[in-house]
Amino acid sequence: MSKSIESIWKEGFVDDNALIAPRINQLYQQKSKNIVDKLIRTIGYNLIGLIIGAMVIFMGLTFVGAPILGVILGIMIFALVVIGKRQVRQLELLDKDDNSYHYLKSFDGWLKGFIATYTAIYRYFYPAVFILCVTRFGFSDIGRSIISGLAKDYPAIPQLFGIPVVFPVGVIIVAFSLAYFAAAIYRLDMNSLYGRQFAKLDELIKDMEAIQE
Amino acid sequence: MGSDFYQSMILPHAGIIIKICRAYTNSQEDFEDYYQEVCLQIWRSNDRFNQQCEWSTWVYKISLNVCLTYLKKTCNHHQIFASDALPAGAQQEVANFHDSSIEQLYTAIRQLSEVDRAVILLYLEEKSYQQIADIIGTNFNNIGVRIGRIKQRLNKILNRQES
Numbered sequence: 212m213s214k215s216i217e218s219i220w221k222e223g224f225v226d227d228n229a230l231i232a233p234r235i236n237q238l239y240q241q242k243s244k245n246i247v248d249k250l251i252r253t254i255g256y257n258l259i260g261l262i263i264g265a266m267v268i269f270m271g272l273t274f275v276g277a278p279i280l281g282v283i284l285g286i287m288i289f290a291l292v293v294i295g296k297r298q299v300r301q302l303e304l305l306d307k308d309d310n311s312y313h314y315l316k317s318f319d320g321w322l323k324g325f326i327a328t329y330t331a332i333y334r335y336f337y338p339a340v341f342i343l344c345v346t347r348f349g350f351s352d353i354g355r356s357i358i359s360g361l362a363k364d365y366p367a368i369p370q371l372f373g374i375p376v377v378f379p380v381g382v383i384i385v386a387f388s389l390a391y392f393a394a395a396i397y398r399l400d401m402n403s404l405y406g407r408q409f410a411k412l413d414e415l416i417k418d419m420e421a422i423q424e
Numbered sequence: 425m426g427s428d429f430y431q432s433m434i435l436p437h438a439g440i441i442i443k444i445c446r447a448y449t450n451s452q453e454d455f456e457d458y459y460q461e462v463c464l465q466i467w468r469s470n471d472r473f474n475q476q477c478e479w480s481t482w483v484y485k486i487s488l489n490v491c492l493t494y495l496k497k498t499c500n501h502h503q504i505f506a507s508d509a510l511p512a513g514a515q516q517e518v519a520n521f522h523d524s525s526i527e528q529l530y531t532a533i534r535q536l537s538e539v540d541r542a543v544i545l546l547y548l549e550e551k552s553y554q555q556i557a558d559i560i561g562t563n564f565n566n567i568g569v570r571i572g573r574i575k576q577r578l579n580k581i582l583n584r585q586e587s
Contacts, residue, residue: 216529216578220548223526224439306472311542312561314489415492418539422562422570 251299253404258295261288280347284340291332298325312419319412326401334393338386345382349374429470434463437483440549444484447533447541448491462490477558484551485559488542532581536574543567544574 214222265288272281302321306314348354361368361375368375389396402409434441445458466486473482533541539560546556553571557564 214525216575216582217548219525219529223529224443306469309489310485310559310561311489311492314561315492318493412493415538418537419560419562422539422543422560422566 251302254295254299257404258292258299261292261295265289265292277347277351280343283343287336287339291329291336294328294332298328312416315412315416315419319416322409322412326397330394330397333397334390337389337393337396341389342382342386349378429467430463433470433479434466434483437480440480440483441487443549444487444491444545446530447545448494448538450534458491458494461494462487465490481555481559484546484549488545488559492538492542528582528585529578532578532585535581536577540570540574540577543570544578547571547574 265285268288269278269281269285272278272284298321302318302325305317305321309317349358358374358378362370362373365375368377370376371379441459441462445455445462449455449458466483469486473479477485533544536544542560543556546559551559553567554564556567
């Protein structure tokens with residue numbers, strides 16, 4: 212190679228003004244596609260999905276004769292939406308003109324905080340939803356007939372207020388399991404949605420930190 | 425975005441943006457997307473420009489931050505990262521420079537990691553080690569060593585291209 216990279220660069224760009232900038236068409240209407248905007252958008256869709264889900268659950272449960280459960284679950288899901296909205300608002304405060312390392316670090320920090328908040332919530336949310344649904348089922352006609360049928364067919368099983376004890380024990384075990392695995396379930400969910408972006412972000416930050424070592 | 429802002433604040437620095445976006449894209453379509461995204465972000469964060477640095481340095485920062493974090497989905501839904509190998513035929517698509525040497529250099533730069541690309545672009549733009557460290561957000565001490573390594577790698581790639 213005859214020329215240095217510095218001279219290739221200099222000679223290649225003798226006049227910066229000669230470079231042709233692409234035409235800007237309806238820039239403001241263009242969809243933002245960078246990782247942060249994409250995440251905000253995806254989270255936004257998730258939140259809308261939650262609102263629709265809350266409405267569907269409320270209407271469905273009202274239709275099957277469990278409006279109170281519908282209202283409770285609707286309020287719980289709506290609370291998730293409100294928390295999500297607040298988190299996204301924090302993301303908008305990220306300083307894009309910060310240096311690259313700090314920018315990515317602050318984004319990564321936000322992401323970790325977001326995941327931690329929701330993991331903590333889901334630790335109670337999943338078991339609570341399960342217990343509410345099972346309790347409501349236990350008071351329904353079908354639930355009552357199943358429980359009384361079991362109590363009649365297996366009189367040897369100890370009972371608590373007329374309910375075979377295996378029921379509450381089973382519910383408690385499943386509820387604790389849901390609480391225990393809430394983080395793993397949520398991580399799985401997040402990775403399926405954002406896994407690629409997370410990996411890219413980690414890779415970039417590690418690369419920048421490697422320069423500092 | 426007002427056309428006044430584009431004309432007065434962005435267009436005079438379009439060269440910087442073009443140079444950076446070219447290094448992070450493999451096709452004309454991607455390049456135009458990146459360019460538009462950078463312009464959009466410069467306009468959006470204009471209010472936060474506090475004149476602690478030069479406007480051009482600020483343009484560098486935003487351009488690099490956008491390019492480093494930008495993800496482009498291809499038609500077949502595979503995400504291509506800028507560090508991926510240049511697809512066959514892509515060189516032709518992005519051959520927007522009259523000088524073939526600079527095109528070869530860009531092809532070599534695109535084979536570097538995303539962060540190395542940022543470092544070498546700033547170096548080639550004659551930014552001081554301190555400015556590079558400020559923009560990237562790293563230690564000033566190691567920039568020299570890193571640049572040395574990147575240049576060696578670039579020379580190797582360029583020699584391979586020539587032979």
